Amino acid sequence: MPFLINVNRLKNRLDNNLDNTVVIDVRFDPNDPDAGRKMYLESHLPGAVYLDLEKDLSGKPEKHGGKHPLPDMNLFAAKAGNIGIDHDTTVVIYDQDNDMFAARLWWMLHILGHERTYVLEGGYNRWTEEGYEVTAELPELKAKKFRASRKENQIADIEEVKEKLDRDAAILIDSRSRNRYLGKEEPLYPKAGHIPGAKNYFWKDLFKENGTWKKNGELEEHFSSLPKHTEIIVSCGSGISACPNVLALKMAGYEKVKLYPGSFSDWISYEENEVATKEE
Structure with missing residues (x-):
């Protein structure tokens, strides 16, 4: 889709x-x-x-x-x-x-x-x-009834992440830059590195050199090492840059995809949680 x-x-x-x-x-x-x-x-x-x-x-x-x-x-x-x-x-x-x-x-x-x-x-x-019009005029909004039909099994919390990593029931990916993933730099948080077991798929690698999104086939190639039958949990720093990866995985035909909204910033808020700094 x-x-x-x-x-x-x-x-x-x-x-x-x-x-x-x-x-x-x-x-x-x-x-x-x-x-x-x-x-x-x-x-x-x-x-x-x-x-x-x-x-x-x-x-x-x-x-x-x-x-x-x-x-x-x-x-x-x-x-x-x-x-x-x-x-x-x-x-x-x-x-x-x-x-x-x-x-x-x-x-x-x-x-x-x-x-x-x-x-x-x-x-x-x-x-x-493209030369299309922009404006400073504020729109007149017309309220409607939004009927949510919440999709289950789209969100993972920290306990689910731990449990599924412990028994190899899911693949966790980290959407941040490689240097942040490896703990070489960390501009936002007091600890540097990644959740142990996470694999690095930098969200900006979803785009071609000209800045446009890669097409579905190119995204399938990009994620080719990830099996489609295994659940994938996507994380980043705080659940924002993970979302382009969720979108891209869906475009590439992956159906078992969840977001860990808390991501690394949630993980390190628990002192007992370890942080890794090596490629996985």
Whole structure:
């Protein structure tokens, strides 16, 4: 199933069927949490509504659970309805470029059963490169009833990760850069390295040299060492950059895929948990 949409197709939808398409801007800068909203207010795709990674797509961090825990998904479903999403709505999510935040929202809607959800290939940058219109005008939102149909077995918590790694019942992958995976650098957390047993699949390796997403066949080749019959649990630092890998695995035909939302930031919040720094 395709999970991407190009800017030309989106332009056509907006020109012909705006009432049945909700466009969501999720631009975000981890070093400046207000930057994404400021960019949105300055200019965004016509009709787009803004959702914030930390205010809308994450819950409040606690001692355990990771830096970006999931929000209350019932409240999030209500928020989706308030911005105009129902069963028949096509949702298109964009980032500044092919960044990780659009995939996070795609995954959240995906696990709530909304199938007509797409990530905009190339994001805001690609839209403007094509010369398409942007605006500072805020949209008038029409609330609808979002009926969530939550998909089971899409999320793994720390206990499941431990249990399945102990008996080799799943493969854990780490979506962060190789240097962070190997513990050579760690800009965000007090410990460096990875969850013991995790294999490294850097999320940015999902893209070609020209910056576009790899096609389904190329993604199958990219993940060719991972058997499709085995469950795959995807992690990263805090459950954000793991989401492009979840999307890509689905595009490549993998069905047994889960996200560990807490990821490395949750793992190291327990002092007894070991951290590895060698290739696995």
